Amino acid sequence: MPSESADVRVWLVERDYDNRDLIILTYATPDGTRTFRKELAVQAVDLDTVTAAKDVSPDDLATVEDPDVRDRYADEAARMVEEHDPDETI
Numbered sequence: 223m224p225s226e227s228a229d230v231r232v233w234l235v236e237r238d239y240d241n242r243d244l245i246i247l248t249y250a251t252p253d254g255t256r257t258f259r260k261e262l263a264v265q266a267v268d269l270d271t272v273t274a275a276k277d278v279s280p281d282d283l284a285t286v287e288d289p290d291v292r293d294r295y296a297d298e299a300a301r302m303v304e305e306h307d308p309d310e311t312i
Contacts, residue, residue: 235257256284274308
């Protein structure tokens, strides 16, 4: 049965790199409790625009267990909301 939940807006809160030449983008809900991760090859970053926010299915969100990480993500999401339009390239 398809999900009837509307997409959830998440904001870019972290950009990291790994040893496989991937950029790992972490987007979080404004309260920092849920995240969406996206991995991009370094070479593909120009092709796949990184924006301040994304609208994703609730089914694609993971729960943030660590309260310190939740607080950090909430703070960063609030800063992004204040400083950037959702579709702005970051």
